[in-house]
Amino acid sequence: MRRGPTRREALAIAAGGALCLTTGGTGRAAAPSGPRHGFSIFGDLKYPADFSHFDWVNPAAPKGGVLATQASVWATNQNPSTFNSLHDLILKGDAAVGLDLTRASLMTRAFDEPDAVYGLIAESLEIRDDGATLVFRLRPQARFSDGTPVAPADVVFSLTTLKAKGHPQLAEPLREMVFVEATGDHEVTVRLSEKRGRGLPAIVATTPIVSEAFWKARDFEASMLAPPLGCGPYRVGRFEAGRFVDYERVADWWGRDLPVAKGRWNFDRIRYDVYRERTAAFEAFKVGETTLREEFVSLAWATQYDFPAIRDGRVKRIELEDRSPSGAQGWFLNTRRAKFSDVRVREALGLAFDFEWSNKNLFFGSYARTPSFFVNSELEATGRPSEAELKLLEPWRGKIPDEVFGEAWRPPTSDGSGRDRRLLKRASELLAAAGWTRRDGRLVDTSGAPFEIEFLESETSFARITGPYVKNLEALGIQARERVVDPSQYEKRIADFDFDVVSRRYSLGATPDESIRRFWHSTFRDQPASDNLAGIADPAVDALLEAMLAAETREAQLTAAHALDRVLRAGRWWVPHWMKANHWIAAWDVYDRPATKPRYDRAIESTWWVDRSRAERLGKGL
Numbered sequence: 001m002r003r004g005p006t007r008r009e010a011l012a013i014a015a016g017g018a019l020c021l022t023t024g025g026t027g028r029a030a031a032p033s034g035p036r037h038g039f040s041i042f043g044d045l046k047y048p049a050d051f052s053h054f055d056w057v058n059p060a061a062p063k064g065g066v067l068a069t070q071a072s073v074w075a076t077n078q079n080p081s082t083f084n085s086l087h088d089l090i091l092k093g094d095a096a097v098g099l100d101l102t103r104a105s106l107m108t109r110a111f112d113e114p115d116a117v118y119g120l121i122a123e124s125l126e127i128r129d130d131g132a133t134l135v136f137r138l139r140p141q142a143r144f145s146d147g148t149p150v151a152p153a154d155v156v157f158s159l160t161t162l163k164a165k166g167h168p169q170l171a172e173p174l175r176e177m178v179f180v181e182a183t184g185d186h187e188v189t190v191r192l193s194e195k196r197g198r199g200l201p202a203i204v205a206t207t208p209i210v211s212e213a214f215w216k217a218r219d220f221e222a223s224m225l226a227p228p229l230g231c232g233p234y235r236v237g238r239f240e241a242g243r244f245v246d247y248e249r250v251a252d253w254w255g256r257d258l259p260v261a262k263g264r265w266n267f268d269r270i271r272y273d274v275y276r277e278r279t280a281a282f283e284a285f286k287v288g289e290t291t292l293r294e295e296f297v298s299l300a301w302a303t304q305y306d307f308p309a310i311r312d313g314r315v316k317r318i319e320l321e322d323r324s325p326s327g328a329q330g331w332f333l334n335t336r337r338a339k340f341s342d343v344r345v346r347e348a349l350g351l352a353f354d355f356e357w358s359n360k361n362l363f364f365g366s367y368a369r370t371p372s373f374f375v376n377s378e379l380e381a382t383g384r385p386s387e388a389e390l391k392l393l394e395p396w397r398g399k400i401p402d403e404v405f406g407e408a409w410r411p412p413t414s415d416g417s418g419r420d421r422r423l424l425k426r427a428s429e430l431l432a433a434a435g436w437t438r439r440d441g442r443l444v445d446t447s448g449a450p451f452e453i454e455f456l457e458s459e460t461s462f463a464r465i466t467g468p469y470v471k472n473l474e475a476l477g478i479q480a481r482e483r484v485v486d487p488s489q490y491e492k493r494i495a496d497f498d499f500d501v502v503s504r505r506y507s508l509g510a511t512p513d514e515s516i517r518r519f520w521h522s523t524f525r526d527q528p529a530s531d532n533l534a535g536i537a538d539p540a541v542d543a544l545l546e547a548m549l550a551a552e553t554r555e556a557q558l559t560a561a562h563a564l565d566r567v568l569r570a571g572r573w574w575v576p577h578w579m580k581a582n583h584w585i586a587a588w589d590v591y592d593r594p595a596t597k598p599r600y601d602r603a604i605e606s607t608w609w610v611d612r613s614r615a616e617r618l619g620k621g622l
Contacts, residue, residue, distance in 0.1 A: 035124035035137060038107070040116040041198060041511055042554040047110065047118065047259070056112055056598040057263030057607050063249070065590070065610025065621045068271045070281050071097040072294040072602070073507075076167040081276050081458060081487035082242045085223035089208065091167050091495070091529050093223030094488050096245045098272050100208070101605070102145075102230030106136050106155070107205035108260050111598035115511035117205055118260050121150055121231070125205065134190040134201055135183070143254045144211050145235045152182030157212035159190070159204065165220050168529050173203045173514045197549045199513020233265035244273045263594070266609035276487065278461045285586065291620050292587040292604065297461060298363040301584050313589065314618055320583040324600045325377035328519075329370055329505035330574035331455070332533040336497055336526075339451060343401075344434040346572035348427035349453075350411065352472040353575050357418040362465060367578035371410040373568050375579050377510060379561035381408040381569075388559040392547060393566070396540045401570040409569040411576055419472060427476055436477075443477030453480040456499040458490035495529040502533060503577070510600060512548055512561065520568065521545055534573035541567055590614045590621035 037049045053059045071080035079094035088095035106122040119125070122136040142150035163174040176193040177200065183189040190204055214229040227236035233253050237246035247270045255261045273290050275281035278297065285293045286307050295301045309315040333340045333349065340346060355369050372380040384407055385393060393404060403409055414420040436443045436451060443451040453473065455466050466482045473480040485493070493499055506519065517524060522537035524530035544564035551557035583602055593608045615621040 035126045035135075037124055038110075038116055038118035039125065039127075039201070040113060041202075042115070042557075045116055045118075046113050047116075051259050053259055053262040054110060054112065054264075054598070056594055056596045056603065058594045058609070059263040061263050061266045061592075061594075061607070061609040062612070063266050063609075064268050064612065065266075065615060066269045066271060067267045067292060067591075067605060067608070067610075067621070068273065068290045069292045069605075070275065070285070070290055070294075071272055075100075076169050077491070079487050079491055080274070082274055083245070084241050084488075085225065086227055086236060086239070086245075087222075087224050089162060089166050089170060089210070090221055090223075092221065094491060095223075096239065096272065098245065098247055098270065099228065099236075101232055101234040101247045101270060102228060102236060103208040103210065103232040104142075104150075104230070104255065105206045105208055106138075107202075109206065109600075110260075111601035111603065114600070115202065115509070115513075117202055120255060120258065120260055121155075121209055122205070125201075127201065131201075132192050132194075132196070134192070134204060136188045136190070136205070138186040138188065139254075140186055141254045142231060144214075144229050144231045145250050146229060148211070148213065150209060150231050151212075152184070152186065152188045154212050155188045155209055156180045156182055157215070158209045159207060161210075161215070161220055162207060168527060169515075169518070169531075170207065172518055172524070172527075172530075173200070174207065176200055176514075177204060197514045198551075199511075199515070199549065203514060233261070234270065237269065242274060244271060246271045264606045266607070267605070270605055277459055288588060288620055291590065292585065294602075295584040295586060298366040299464070301366070302364040305586060309588070316587055316589050318585040318587060320585055320597055320602060322580075322582050322602075323376075325379065325508045325510060326370070326375045326579040326581065327505055327507040328373040328375075328574070329503075329577040329579065331501050331503050331577070332574045333501055333572075334497060334499055334533065335535040335573070337500060339445075339453075340500075342434040343572050344430040345436070348430040348434075348476070349473070350572060350575045351423045351427040351430075352476060353469050354414045354416070354418050354420060354423075354472065355411065355578065356414045356416040358465060358468065359578065360416060361418075362468075363578070367580050369411055370576040370579045371408070371569070372565050374508065374561060374565050376581055377508075378558055379508075379510075379512070379565065381562040381565040383408060385563065385566065386559065388556075389563045389566075392544060392560060392563040396543075396567075400540050400567055404566045404570050408566055418468060419475065424472065424475060431476065438477050441477060442479065451478045452500075453478055454500045455480070455482040456490065456493060456502045457482055457484045458487045460484055462503060494533070497526075497528075497533070497535070504533060505577075506531065512557070514549065516549075517545060534571075536568075536571065536573055538567070538571065541571075588618060588620045590618055 038045050074080050074097045076088045077093055077095045078088050078097045080097050083094050083096040085093035085095045088099045104120050107117040108120040110116045121142045123139045124137045126135040159180045162170045176196045178191040178193050180190050192200055211229045234247035234249055237248040239245035249268050284290050333346050335341050359365055359367055374380040412423055414423055435446055463482055470480040519531045520536045520541050522542050524532040525535050525537045548557055548560035548564055551560055590610055591608050592611045610621045
């Protein structure tokens with residue numbers, strides 16, 4: 001299952017804005033006094049100005065060795081199955097995974113706090129004019145990997161260019177940024193509009209910074225295979241388009257001794273190998289061509305990790321606790337297509353999926369059903385609406401389903417038979433009520449056109465899950481099939497909304513910011529490459545999204561999120577999948593890691609290191 005879009009460090013989805021004082025209904029903030037080393041939306045910062053390192057790193061971790069892995073997270077136009085570009089900040093092309101390793105941002109996330117950011121390129125941030133003006137003071141030592149300084153002009157170029165020409169995931173969140181200017185030798189001032197949300201300062205602060213000089217001679221909107229010039233801890237090394245890319249650690253990286261970087265970025269080389277099929281990727285791992293992988297297939301985790309290197313201890317299985325929001329994983333139904341426009345049809349399609357049978361027979365009981373768009377987080381709605389939630393929901397009574405005012409909707413529990421007659425009968429009734437009738441065993445609409453569904457996939461591993469679901473749909477008279485296309489075509493069809501049903505997982509942050517609009521807001525329904533895959537355009541959803549983003553306190557934000565979650569669930573925009581609160585990691589026994597894992601990140605590439613004695617013994621990771 002694709003995990004994404006997620007972004008390391010600067011591009012973390014819903015990282016949250018970061019103003020220590022509360023905001024009004026417009027999202028405006030009372031300005032903290034003077035420059036600050038970091039900031040957070042709600043509450044105090046965990047780390048003081050003189051902190052030495054994050055708690056979730058080993059500041060004495062040795063540098064060296066290699067991490068050879070396969071992509072687990074990606075974003076923008078990055079493609080884990082192939083690549084033909086080293087430019088991942090635009091919509092065009094299929095870019096290599098991991099290019100974010102080559103970049104830095106003005107500030108960076110602390111992954112043990114819900115939304116806090118601390119200075120990286122910028123040593124401080126001052127918020128003025130009731131939150132309308134951001135003043136970043138840049139570190140004089142910040143450098144690109146060719147030794148040239150990161151100047152205010154580079155920051156101005158980066159922010160303005162990405163707003164105008166960047167991938168929608170980068171450009172849209174910056175739309176309420178009015179202008180950026182250099183106001184000193186090491187100072188940049190950013191002006192925000194009156195419509196700004198509370199999360200915009202963090203979005204600006206964590207947007208990647210690129211070199212103006214590098215891009216002046218190039219077309220920013222064109223794909224390229226020239227290694228980009230970055231200011232991050234790694235640079236692009238050897239690569240072969242569509243096969244692998246190496247990232248080499250910048251040994252004299254200007255930020256290596258900063259508190260936000262100490263104990264991090266320990267591998268001399270991080271290599272991402274590219275495979276079009278899971279089987280080939282797994283075989284490469286078994287023989288040690290790659291040395292670490294995250295497993296997403298429960299069948300594989302339960303039955304396939306018994307090869308010789310596992311049995312003799314050369315490969316270890318590791319389960320990392322995942323206490324971050326697990327995100328919305330499911331089959332998203334494209335309501336831009338008329339056959340999915342009726343909520344009764346969407347509900348019927350959900351009734352045909354027997355999760356209980358799948359969990360027992362396909363997943364070895366590894367999962368729990370996903371009921372919410374915010375599962376595994378405080379943002380998830382439970383029980384009946386609170387009085388505070390009802391105040392937000394009551395204006396929409398009669399315009400949203402009545403169920404929203406009762407117990408939070410959960411997917412139905414089947415009898416586990418694989419074909420629950422009760423649920424399929426209810427699905428048939430809903431389809432009939434929506435105007436679909438049976439003719440010669442097929443479901444047809446009023447014009448006689450058959451009900452057909454195509455599940456779009458980029459690989460075959462999902463077939464064992466989709467197959468039983470397809471059989472239940474066929475029992476309802478729906479002609480369903482799975483179509484597997486090559487990775488480039490898959491990404492283009494999703495960007496163009498050229499699909500019936502697609503499976504996807506989005507990992508959301510603990511504190512929503514403006515970035516979250518692109519998942520459900522009506523303005524993103526028809527914007528190419530937006531994450532509003534279902535095509536949601538609902539005034540109640542829009543209003544509750546805005547209420548959540550403008551909340552003055554954490555409590556108010558949670559209330560709005562709960563109300564939003566209830567309305568989203570009632571829309572039946574997807575057939576929800578499943579979740580687990582851990583990461584399945586398999587690694588050759590050459591790596592060590594800090595005693596503490598940050599709550600909101602796997603942190604493998606950024607905090608693990610090679611144990612040289614074990615690596616020499618196994619001949620891996622050197």
